[in-house]
Amino acid sequence: MADRREPRGATYPGNTGRAxxxxxxxxxxxxxAHLRMRRxxxxxxxxGAFVLLLAAGVAGAVVLGSDMLRSAFYMVQGRWLLTAAAVxxxxxxxxxAVVVHSWTITRPPGAGRLARxxxxxxxxxxxxAMAVPAAAVIRTSYTAYxxxxxxxxSALGGEPHDAANPWAGRDRVNVLLLGGDSGSNRYGMRTDSxxxxxxxxxxxxxxxxxxxxNLENAPFPEDTALAEQYPAxxxxxxxxxxxxxxxxxDPDRxxxxxxxxxxxxDTLKAVIGGITDIELDYYALVDMEGFEGLIDAIGGIDVHIEDPIPYGQEGGVLEAGDQHLNGNEALWYGRSRVNxxxxxxxxxxxxxxxxVAEQADPAAVLTGFEDLAGATKRTLRTDIPQTKLPAFIELADLVSDEGEMRTLQLSPPQVDTAYPDWEEIKALIAEAVQEQEDGQETAPKDGLAVEPSPSPGEEPLPGLAAGDDVADSTEWQEYTGLTDPSPTTPGRQVGSDATSLDALCP
Known part of the structure; x- marks a missing residue:
């Protein structure tokens, strides 16, 4: 066929099958196929373009596959997600187009209608079939976006942002973590966590x-509508x-x-910021009803349970010992108050x-990405701006790899929830943060933390026996009248020292 203008010397494949x-x-x-036809x-x-793209793809897969942090870094930036979809x-x-054109130039003239x-x-x-992987990339990119x-x-709201210095020279970033307990059987939402x-x-x-x-008589920031509505x-x-x-x-008022x-x-963030005397930068609110979807999306979590925990409406029990919990079980582990x-x-x-911080395997997160994205949309609300997400990804990796997590539970006896001493609460919190920072200054160069030596009288005493002097009892024994020298649950705390989560949560 002369109109196809084949190069001189080019011959068609012998039949339609070969073409x-x-x-x-x-x-x-x-x-x-183009080379076969002397084009x-x-x-x-x-x-050449294919070889270059293949090399670039392999290099990118090697780099991103060996650095899950970098992969996550790109997946939380809208411009990279849209770029990936467009590419x-x-x-x-x-x-x-190359495949269709290859067929156009190789098909032999005179082939029958059925063969064509x-x-x-x-x-x-x-x-x-070639469009399937592209559709998967586009769908994943759009889901993430x-x-x-x-x-x-999506906007900073006037907040300055510098990618090279995302925390504006600050030593600490403070986030309010809220667990909202809502449900079809109750009105509204209570932030029980x-x-x-x-x-x-x-x-x-x-x-x-x-x-x-159950903290009562919470003071509200001055010159706010809440303070005017509920005056001291x-x-x-x-x-x-x-x-x-x-x-x-009544948010408008x-x-x-x-x-x-x-x-x-946003208002609760301001209230708790005043209570704790900490400048809270952001909040993250998770609806506990959807929490199980988040846990399921990362493959569940391993926990150690000291005593059996009843859960659910069917009389189920989370048995003591090392357990792997799915989302529903993790939800009850965190919310049960039975016994x-x-x-x-x-x-x-x-x-x-x-x-979750220790076990959120990036590979599992990527594998269950769509489920995680769906659960996140249903359950998470936050004022963290998109531009801060890469910095939070890096910070989370630092916390997981090198950081130490300590907890200060504001519970009786050091805090009277019915009549809180707000100044004492602020002092306890400031002392806990300062103690951690002092420990960083005294840590050896190999990065291992040095535990401060206990002061005289701080060591817990054994249980009281008949005839023991009450003056030798611990604060916990004095408060409860029990023989246990200290509380046995991770939520109870005596004294101002923040406790390592590694000790509370083996």
Missing amino acids: LLWTIGSAVVPGI WAAGGVIL AFALTVLWM FSAGTVVLVMCL DTLSSVFD MMVASIDVEHGDVVLIGLPR PTGFTDLLNEVYQTVAD LAVDPEATDPAA SDDYARMGRQGCLIKY
Whole structure:
């Protein structure tokens, strides 16, 4: 056929089947069909581009595959996600164009109608199969982009951001972690889990400050609508876990910033910041009803349980010992109060944070990415801006690899939840953070932390026996009248020293 303008000396494959084989071969090694037909320039360019792209792809896979942190770094940036989707689409279109053109130039003239139809069907199916991986890349990229856009603030709201100095020279970044306990059988949401995570951005050390849900008479920041509505000294007569819903019921009148994404969470951040005397940078609120989806998406977690924990409506029990918990079991591990109390639950929630931080395997996260993204959209609210996510990814890696996690549970006897001494609470928190920073200064060069020697009288004494002098008892024995020298659950704490989560959560 003269109109096809084949190069001089080019010969067609002997039949339609051979032409189809050359076309299939061009899908594996683009350009070989063009070289077969003596289209040297086009074949050389296509083959050369393919080799370069293949080399770049292999290098990228090796680099990103061996550095999951870098992979996560790119996956939390919208521009890279959109770029990946666009590149996948463009390359797939070019790939299919090469295959179709390979068939066009190799098909022999004079082939029967049935042969042409059958071969054309094979080429079409082949092109559709080539589109599958690109569709997967585009879908994953869009899912990640949509999740980021839905959960995280897309604008800084005037906050300066420097990628080279994301924390603006600050030593610590402070995040309020909230667990909202909502459900179809109750009105609104109560923040039954409230923790402040104070993170050292240089060493990765963390102090988790657990606030009891039943703290009463919470003071509100001055010159706010809440302070005017609930003036001291009577103030707010509900528990601290009711502040969120109180604001959510009337955000236009009571919220610190009614225009915030979640005015109630934003206001609670200001309230707890005042209570703790810590400048809280961000909050993250997880609806505990959807928490199990997050745990399932990362493959569950391994925990150590000291005593059996009843859970669920069916009379189930989380047995003592080392256990692997799915999402539903982890939810009950963190929220159950059967045969325990609020403070034991606070301790288990601190352990959950430690376990997730240690066990969130990046490979498992990527494998269950779509489930994780869906669960995140349903359950997580935060005011962390998208631009800060790469810095938080790096900080999380530092915490996991090098940081020490300590917890200060504000529980009786050092804190009277009915009549809190707010100045004493602030002093306890400041002492716990300062103690961690002092430990960093005295740590040896190999990075191993040095535990301070206990002061005289700080060592717990054995249980009281008949005739023992009460003056020799521990603070816990004096408070409870029990023979145990110290509390046996991770949520109870006596004294101002923040306790290592490694000791509380083996």
